[in-house]
Structure formats: C-alpha cells, structure tokens
Amino acid sequence: MTKLFRKATNVKEKIINDTSATETSSVYDSLKKEIFQSEILRAKLLAWIFFYAIIILFIIRLLAPEYLKNSIPNPNFIYVFQSVLLAFVIREVIVLKVIQNRLKNNVDIKDKFRYFTNLIEISYPTITLLVLGYYFGSSDVLFTPIIFFYFLIIILSTLSLEFKISFFVGLQAALGYILVFFIYFNPHEISDNSSILKNEIIHIGRAALLVLGGIVAGIVANQIKKKIHNVNNALIERNRIINMFGQQVSPSIVEELLISENQIESKKKYVCIMFLDIRGFTKFAENRTPEDIIQYQNNVFGFMIEIINKHNGIINQFLGDGYMATFGAPISSGNDSQNAINAAIEIIDKLDNNQQNAEVANTKIGIGLHSGYVVAGNVGTDVRKQYSISGNTVILASRIEQLNKTYNSRLLISREVKENVEILLPLQRIGDVGVKGREKPIDIWKVK
Secondary structure, eight states: OHHHHHHHHHHHHHHHHHHHHHHHHHHHHHHHHHHHHHHHHHHHHHHHHHHHHHHHHHHHHHHOHHHHHHHOSOTTHHHHHHHHHHHHHHHHHHHHHHHHHHHHTTOOOOHHHHHHHHHHHHHHHHHHHHHHHHHHOSGGGGGSTTHHHHHHHHHHGGGGOOHHHHHHHHHHHHHHHHHHHHHHOOGGGSOGGGGGGGOHHHHHHHHHHHHHHHHHHHHHHHHHHHHHHHHHHHHHHHHHHHHHHTTTSOHHHHHHHHHOGGGGSOEEEEEEEEEEEETTHHHHHHTSOHHHHHHHHHHHHHHHHHHHHHTTEEEEEEOSSEEEEEESSSOOOSOHHHHHHHHHHHHHHHHHHHHHTTSSOOOOEEEEEEEEEEEEEEEEOSSOEEEEEESHHHHHHHHHHHHHHHHTOSEEEEHHHHTTOOOOSOOEEEEEEOOTTOSSOEEEEEOO
C-alpha cells in the first residue's frame, strides 16, 4: 500500500508540474500574441501616416501650385518627396504581411528582426531630412516639422512592449539628428532674429531630448507589458482556484471564491469536519492491481463527492481508504453542521442502495462528525500551495470516526454537532468517551 500511495503521489506531483508548465506556456503564448498584434498595429499606423502625408502633398500640389513654386527652389522636389514617402508605405505594407504570415504560422518574431525593423523606421525622418537638405542646401532643414516625426516613431515604439527597443529607437533618433546637424548646420545661414539657434548646444539638447523620449517610451512600454502580465496572472489565479477547488466543491462555491479572494486567506473559522473510512481496505487492496483499486475507489467515492458538493462541503484530502471533508470553509452556507449530517446520512443510504444494485462491491464505512474552530487557509510557498484545515477539531473528528469500530456503528457525531442539527432519525447516546490527545472525554452520539 505504501508503494501504491507513493506512486499515486508521484503521479499527482507530475500533474501539478505539468499544470504549472501549461500555465507558464499560456502566459508566454498570450504575450507573444500581444507582441504580434502590437507590431501589426505599428506597421499599419506608420503606413497610414505616410499615405496621409502623400495625399496632403498631392492636395497642396493640386490646389496651390503657385505657393509650391515660390517656396521650393527645385520643382522636382515635391515628386521626389512623395516617392520617398511611397517607398516608406510599401516597406510598411511588406513588414505587415511578413508579421501576419508569421502569426498565421505561429512562428516567433526574432529580436533581431524587431530591432532591425525599428532601426529602419526611425531612419525615415533622417532620410527625409537628408533629402530635404540636398534640395534646400541650408540649415533650414533642421527647423522643419519633420523633426517631430522622430517623436512620433518613438511613441509608436512603445507597442514593442520592450524598454530596450524603445531606448534603442530614441538613441538612433538622436544619432540620426546629429548626423543631419553635422552635414547641414551652418550658423551663418541663420538670421540674427534666430541667433539662439546658432548655438550648437541647442541642437545637442534636441538630440538629448530624443534619447529621453526613448527612455520614457520604454518605461511606458514596460508598464503596458506589466499590465498584460497582471491580466495573465489574474487568469492563472482564476484557473488555480478552479484547479484547487473545482473538483472538490460545488460550482457555486468556486464562483464565490473567485469573487471573494480574501476567503482563502488563513483565518479562524467555525466548521464541521467529516472523516470517512472504508473498513478493511488494506486487506481488499493487498492482492489487487492499481487499476482495480482505482476503479473501486472511483465507484465508491464518485457518488460521495457529488453528495458532499450538493451539501456545500469540500473534500480536503483523500486518504486512500477514506477522506476528510469540511463544511463551512472556505465558504459557509449557513448551518454547516446540518449540511454535514445530511450529507453523511445520504452517503450511507446511497451506499446501501448501490450495494443492493451490485453497482459497488460489498463495502463497510465509518463516518465521524465534529464541529469546532479550525485554522483554514493556504499553506505552502509560491511554488506550491494547498488549501489546508488544521486544529484540534480535525483531530477529534478523526478520533470519533475511529470509534465506529468500537461501537459497531457507521455514523457517530459529537455533542457539538448534535446541538446544531435537526435529525429525524432516533439517536443513541454513547456517553462521555475518552479519546487519545484529549484530557476531557467527549460526548458521543450514534446516528446509524
């Protein structure tokens, strides 16, 4: 039997580890999906921004040709600029298709691809400024609205959900601006009214602001990523509660636990404890295979679990040849002692009926009930936790169950239980009985 229980324990641990691995994998898959969607959104936004710029230039060229002729030295510039923007749009559409294809085929986006994509995108303003500088050939290029495109792309880098990528984008924006500054900056071309812009420190400060923008965007990206993790962790916590109690308690109790998370914190509660034991189980299992034993346990315990759930109880642990159940923790539905006695009587009646119908093998059981205060809550570490019920009440309930052997009974209850229930069956008072671990005797009553 020891080997059998050890094997069962190993199987249980493997299930727990597999469940933990599955939850971790689920978090990873969810985050990966969010990254895919963020990359797709960024590519779409940039494509539409550049397409919008092309349309604006087309409208200006159509409605105000004289203005462009007087303000732009080279009339071919507008066509070149539109071509550059169109190249940006096409590039973003290609990136969009690549990401969508990887998402469809469940292929990861490599970090190298993400860094390269962001490097190209933050180079758009630099390329535009270099083209403008080539056609205008003056320091005016440093004072065009194109500079703001750096900040726009830095903001969009938050969708990468990575601080390092946003910081990388801000740094590359600063280096791009410094490159344009060194190529085209000429203080003699700047009017006296704008003498402050002749100072190189102003432009270095601009570059520093771009780096700072990348840092801030990275912090925002990290916060978004944490929010996603928090949502996933909340889902994992929900699944953990369901896994912990879902097969042990009624669905209504599970829902109450999900709503009132503080109910699973360790606290003192008044409950009714049930211990059930199958008589002669060790001898029964001695010459049988594990498969036969499990089949027998399923036949016996199956309907008992349903009855416990029906009466708002929770099976805390199976003991091989029995189990311990609690009524009143983690959620109390009212008169927990009444629920426990009702469940116990129904279990005995159902077992008798099933044996008459040959649905289960000949089985004798003993049930002990005791009410009192216990400490109920999660016990363990962050790696492994279990909802536990502990205290003298648990020990006494176990001792009362064992007394069934002495008094040839199937259901014994303590005075504390009797005073809180209504029983239609005739009761027989056993009287004060001394039990191991308690100085004073306890008043025991026989129900069946």
